[in-house]
Amino acid sequence: MFNNITHNQNILNSSIKLVIKREDLIHPLISGNKYRKLKYNFIKAKENNSKVLLTFGGAFSNHIAAVAFAGKEYGFKTIGVIRGEELELKKDLNPTLRFAKNCGMDLKFVTREDYRNKTNSNFIDDLKSEFGNFYLIPEGGTNNLAVKGCEEILQPKDMGFDYVCCSVGTGGTISGIINTSQRHQNILGFPALKNVSLQQDIRKFANQENWELITDYHFGGYGKIKPELITFINRFKKTYGIPLDPIYTGKMMFGIFDLIEKGFFPKGSKILAIHTGGLQGIHGMNEKLSRKKTPLIEL
Numbered sequence: 001m002f003n004n005i006t007h008n009q010n011i012l013n014s015s016i017k018l019v020i021k022r023e024d025l026i027h028p029l030i031s032g033n034k035y036r037k038l039k040y041n042f043i044k045a046k047e048n049n050s051k052v053l054l055t056f057g058g059a060f061s062n063h064i065a066a067v068a069f070a071g072k073e074y075g076f077k078t079i080g081v082i083r084g085e086e087l088e089l090k091k092d093l094n095p096t097l098r099f100a101k102n103c104g105m106d107l108k109f110v111t112r113e114d115y116r117n118k119t120n121s122n123f124i125d126d127l128k129s130e131f132g133n134f135y136l137i138p139e140g141g142t143n144n145l146a147v148k149g150c151e152e153i154l155q156p157k158d159m160g161f162d163y164v165c166c167s168v169g170t171g172g173t174i175s176g177i178i179n180t181s182q183r184h185q186n187i188l189g190f191p192a193l194k195n196v197s198l199q200q201d202i203r204k205f206a207n208q209e210n211w212e213l214i215t216d217y218h219f220g221g222y223g224k225i226k227p228e229l230i231t232f233i234n235r236f237k238k239t240y241g242i243p244l245d246p247i248y249t250g251k252m253m254f255g256i257f258d259l260i261e262k263g264f265f266p267k268g269s270k271i272l273a274i275h276t277g278g279l280q281g282i283h284g285m286n287e288k289l290s291r292k293k294t295p296l297i298e299l
Contacts, residue, residue: 008158008272011240015267016260019161020242023153024249024277030073032277033166033173034066036149037141042074044145050135054079054127056118059087060096060223060247060284062277063141068100078105079131083115095283106131142172147205150176153274161185161272163265165256167192167248168202168213169222173276175205187211190252193222217255223247225285227294229254234298245278246285246297 010019023032030038045053053076057064064080071078080100088109092098101107108130117123118139128134137143150173154164159182168174168189178187191198191213198213219226225246233250237243244250256273259265286296 009240009242011242016265017270018256018260018273019271020273020275021153021158022242022275024243024275024279026277029069029280030066031279032062032275033150033153034062034141034277036153036176037063037146037172038066038070038137039149040145041135041137041141041143041149042070042076045076045135046074048135050076050133052077052079052131052134053137054081054131054134055137055141056081056083056115056139058083058223059094060281062245062247062281063139064100064105065096065280067137067141068103068105071105072103076135078103079134080105080107081115081118081127082107082109083112085109085111093287095287096280099280138170140170140172142170142175142201142205144205146172147176147179151180153177154180158272159185161270163188163269163271164274165190165252165271166274167252167276168198169193169248171198171201172205173274174211175202177274178202178206178208178211181208181210183208183210185210189213190217190255191215192218192248192251194218214255214259217251217258219251223285225250230289230295230297232257234295237298242275243279243282243299244275245281247281248278249275 008019008021026035053071055067057080068078154177163186164177165188166174166177168191174189181187187210219229229250232254233244244253282297289296
C-alpha cells in the first residue's frame with residue numbers, strides 16, 4: 001500500500017537556484033501531500049479492522065477526492081461530510097463531488113454553521129448514530145499520522161537547500177517538513193487562506209522553530225484568485241512544463257517568484273519548492289471562471 005517515486009526538477013539557474021520537488025507525480029489521483037497524509041491513516045485503519053472512513057471537506061476539496069479514490073482502491077467505504085447544504089442540489093455538476101460520488105463515497109451536506117462543529121464530540125457522536133462506527137480522518141487529513149507521513153517528504157538529498165517552501169492549508173504538511181528539516185534550513189509556508197490560528201495549529205505538531213509563514217499571497221482567501229494569478233499559472237506551465245493548481249501551489253510559486261524579484265532571498269540561495277499536487281481542483285475552478293467569462297487555467 002502506498003509506494004511512491006518522486007523527483008526534483010530544477011527550473012531556475014541564476015544567482016538563485018530554484019528546484020521543484022514533484023510530489024504531484026507520486027500518484028495520478030492520490031498525489032502530493034494527500035498521499036503523504038493518508039498513508040499512515042490507512043495503515044492504522046486497516047490495523048483497527050475499520051471498514052468505514054469518514055472525513056470532511058469543501059466543494060473542491062483535494063482531500064475529499066483523494067480519500068474517495070483511496071477508499072475505493074483499498075477496500076474502504078467512505079463518507080464525506082461536505083460544507084454547504086446548498087451544494088446537495090449541485091453535486092452532479094461539481095467535478096470534485098461528482099468524482100467522489102463515482103468512487104463510491106456517500107456525501108452528507110451540512111450547513112456552514114454545523115460544519116464549524118466538525119471537531120465537537122457531540123457532532124461526531126451524531127454522525128456515529130447516523131452512520132455507525134467509522135475511522136475519522138480530520139478535515140485536510142491533518143493529525144499525528146498525517147504529519148508522520150509528511151515527515152517523509154524531505155529526503156537526504158534535499159538537506160543542502162537553504163530554503164524549503166510549501167503551501168499551507170491546515171498545517172500538517174509544513175509541520176512534517178519542519179520536523180525532518182535541518183536546523184540551517186529555513187522553512188517558508190505560504191498560506192492559501194486567511195487563518196489567524198494557523199501558527200498555533202502548526203506549533204501543535206512542529207518540533208523546531210526554523211519556520212515562518214509568508215501571508216501576502218493568499219489572494220483574498222481560500223478558493224479566491226485574481227487574473228494575475230491565472231496569468232502566472234498559465235505562463236509557468238508554458239515556460240517550465242509544470243502545471244500548478246490555483247488554490248495552493250500556484251499561490252506559493254507566485255509568492256516565491258515575487259520574493260526573488262524583491263530580493264528577499266540572498267544571492268546564492270538554494271530554494272526547494274514542494275509541489276503538493278491538488279491539480280484536480282483546476283476543473284472546478286475553471287467552471288467558476290467560465291461562468292464569470294474570465295480567462296481559464298490551461299490544462
